[in-house]
Amino acid sequence: MAPISPTSRIWMDGQLVPWPDARIHVLTHGLHYGLAIFEGIRCHRTARGTAVFRLAEHLERFLDSAKIYALPLPYSGKELEKAVVELVRANGAPEAYIRPIAFTGYGEMGLDPTGSRIQVAIGMWPWGAYLGEEGMAHGVRATVSSWTRIDSRSLPPQAKCAANYANGILAKLEARAAGYDEALLLNTAGLVSEGPGENVFRVRNGVLSTPPASSGILRGVTRDTVVRLAREDGIPFQGTGFTREELFTADELFFTGTAAGVTPIREVDGRAIGTGTYPIARRLQGLYDDAVRGRLPQHRSWLTEVA
Ligand SMILES: Cc1ncc(COP(=O)(O)O)c(C=O)c1O
The missing domain is CATH 3.20.10.10 (D-amino Acid Aminotransferase, subunit A, domain 2)
Known part of the structure; x- marks a missing residue:
């Protein structure tokens, strides 16, 4: 596996925060029961600057994943699209892998996720070819x-x-x-x-x-x-x-x-x-x-x- 090289910012619950500050509690619900839905997206260098590939389709799948698990996402597809663009712009990395994730947060335990706070974060970092x-x-x-x-x-x-x-x-x-x-x-x-x-x-x-x-x-x-x-x-x-x-x-x-x-x-x-x-x-x-x-x-x- 490839070590993660930090970029400057992470988008977390609606704000751009410095990479080291994007932390969660060890008793976060999603960490214990695997209830975290995510995406894997890439941006690339193009003749017209950095561009994210098929962002709308990835976010559509993200919303579908949330729907399947009845996770009430606090952001719309359009808001998440804006968040990805804002993050890529803030980090200035032309070639990167982008990882939006939504998970049941800290505050409740047990299998019933109803009422759990849903946290949403987006990180990005440079990542070469996955299979080398x-x-x-x-x-x-x-x-x-x-x-x-x-x-x-x-x-x-x-x-x-x-x-x-x-x-x-x-x-x-x-x-x-x-x-x-x-x-x-x-x-x-x-x-x-x-x-x-x-x-x-x-x-x-x-x-x-x-x-x-x-x-x-x-x-x-x-x-x-x-x-x-x-x-x-x-x-x-x-x-x-x-x-x-x-x-x-x-x-x-x-x-x-x-x-x-x-x-x-x-x-x-x-x-x-x-x-x-x-x-x-x-x-x-x-x-x-x-x-x-x-x-x-x-x-x-x-x-x-x-x-
Ligand atoms: C299990 C699995 N299958 C297939 C894919 C390929 O999907 P995509 O082309 O959208 O990255 C992925 C990657 O996200 C995956 O995790």
């Missing part, structure tokens, strides 16, 4: 986890809730202990779901596919971006998902995520994937980079300029 520059360039090695992906009947995967990540952490720990870079989780039906913090795509005979929203995934903003860019580029797409054995027979596999970008997978459980050249993943990696850096005029609306 080497992984981005040459692909990562993945293993199918013995842990099953959480399911809507137990813990809703479409809410980006801190509690979900205990499932991802178990899979990640197992993968790392076995010498792999990343895990791939199957869902309760035995079909491929996603990585602990990434969606997954497969290419076979030129056709792109990815597990559907109902397969235990978080609906990734990057996943949506890649599907749209692929369609525009004439790459055939089907959203019907795939099985464990179809991982091994793929011509290409890749992870997508705000943190991971578009990262090829070069091996799954000892089987080399395709020829190791990844033409479609590389093409989409390039288009994604163009999109986040404002080089696709048709997708300017995906950028919130901060200058």
Whole structure:
């Protein structure tokens, strides 16, 4: 994991505060029961200054996560949008990862969160490629986890809730202990779901596919971006998902995520994937980079300029 490099300010409960002052009590409710919903967003350097990528879509998912857990957020989407822009401007970091989080605060304990004070904070810091520059360039090695992906009947995967990540952490720990870079989780039906913090795509005979929203995934903003860019580029797409054995027979596999970008997978459980050249993943990696850096005029609306 990457150590956090502090920036100057954190937005906390409506105010910009110096980084070291953004503190909470050890008996904060959300810390004990995992009731914290969050987002992962990035801003990038573009020809028109710093721009946040698909801010509205990330905040829409943030509001959806709050809705699923019946958390009464004290701020609207528009107010949070303004807060992100204000924070990015105050910190002046052109390339950063932005983390809004809402959680049940200090004052009450017990499983019933009704009446808990909801605290909201937004932090940001520079964060390179989540699966490493080497992984981005040459692909990562993945293993199918013995842990099953959480399911809507137990813990809703479409809410980006801190509690979900205990499932991802178990899979990640197992993968790392076995010498792999990343895990791939199957869902309760035995079909491929996603990585602990990434969606997954497969290419076979030129056709792109990815597990559907109902397969235990978080609906990734990057996943949506890649599907749209692929369609525009004439790459055939089907959203019907795939099985464990179809991982091994793929011509290409890749992870997508705000943190991971578009990262090829070069091996799954000892089987080399395709020829190791990844033409479609590389093409989409390039288009994604163009999109986040404002080089696709048709997708300017995906950028919130901060200058
Ligand atoms: C479990 C999980 N799946 C998928 C993703 C990819 O989502 P996005 O592309 O919106 O970052 C993430 C990252 O937020 C994640 O945590």
